[in-house]
Amino acid sequence: MSKKDAIFAEPLPQVSDFVFDQNVVEVFPDMINRSVPGYQSILQGIGQLTKRFAQSHSNLYDLGCSLGAATLAMRQHVSHLEQVQIIGIDNSSAMVERCQLHLQGYRSTVPVSIRCEDILHSELSEASVVTMNFTLQFVPPEQRQPLLQRIYDSLKPGGALLLSEKFRSNSPSMNELLVDIHHEFKRANGYSELEIAQKRAAIENVMRIDTLETHHQRLQQVGFSQSQVWFQCYNFAALIAVK
Template sequence: MTKKDSIFAEPLPQVSDFVFDQTVVEVFPDMINRSVPGYQSILQGIGQLTKRFAQANSNLYDLGCSLGAATLAMRQNVAGLNDVQVFGIDNSPAMVERCQLHLSGYRSDVPVTVRCEDIQQSELANASVVVMNFTLQFVPPEQRQALLQKIYDSLKPGGVLLLSEKFRSADDAMNDLLVDIHHEFKRANGYSELEIAQKRAAIENVMRIDTLDTHHQRLRDIGFSHTQVWFQCYNFAAMLAVKDNS
């Protein structure tokens, strides 16, 4: 049974930077569903898009796989495709251990390997689908383009990058509105003002978000000619970027 997220429910003498440790692992499903609007719809879309873009004789990657929800969505949608392998990669030992346990509970003929690695150091090759589901926002901004370039270079022609991110609006008034609506969403899901404030303080130094224009421009700069937002709810969006067949 999923434990309720109460990490920030009591006043903390000092709010430390957010880390994906064992405490977070225990409550992560509850945390992300109560914090990220449309999360389940994004997972369903990842499965649907994986089914469309996955190629036989290729690798599929879930970078920053956490507990493996997107990894599982990918694997469930490539059954019957010849010689496909799925790789989940995360740098949190606690997340990787729980992810392996989670995936072992579902039978499938599609092989899945979960690796505890820094995605910036991981070897990527022969990919037809790469997923980064709320992962890039935790990579230092100055290192994002190089990581995305590595992903692009690993993709086969016709391959796709599925990128989900929290974003900020370039319009300050609209950004304030989106942030406020998101906080209303969290309140409606049972988070207190204290929890919202302490979580925001914990995450502000480790999650630095971009505008959608920045995302699109960076993807174009590294070689993607086709990019599109396919899902948005408040200040959360899921994008796809397709590599040309040429």
């Protein structure tokens, strides 16, 4: 059972950049469910899409796996395949350690390995499904297209990238609306104005979000034949790109 997220509940003399450290690990499930609208629906969709696109004799990757929620969603839908393995990668040692413990509680015939690595330098090969569940937005903008190119090159024909991201609108007024209703969502889930403001200050330097148009253009540029939003709630969306 995860603890309630109260990291930003008290006034901080200085708000530091957000990091995925042990404090975040302890409250992460509560934090993400209270902060990301539709998160559980996205996980269910990741499982369903993995079942559709995963291939025997291939690797499935969860890049930026955190505590392994998407890893588990993928794992539950591929037991019918031969010689498939799931590889979760995260650069937070605290996340990786807890993820490994978490996965031990779930029995499955599908092998899973969790690695503490920087996804910008991880080896990717023989992939049929690659998941990035709210990960790309934390990658430096200039590194996003090279990373997506490596993912595309690693995918087998017919393979898929499942990409979930917070996004911004091209329209300033629509963007303001999306931000406002997202904050209403957080208030409804018990976050105070102080928590919302301090979390926003902590994350603004480490999470740089793109427009949906930018995502689609970038996916096309690296070679994906088609991409589509399959889920959206407020300023959060999940896309699929097929090779």
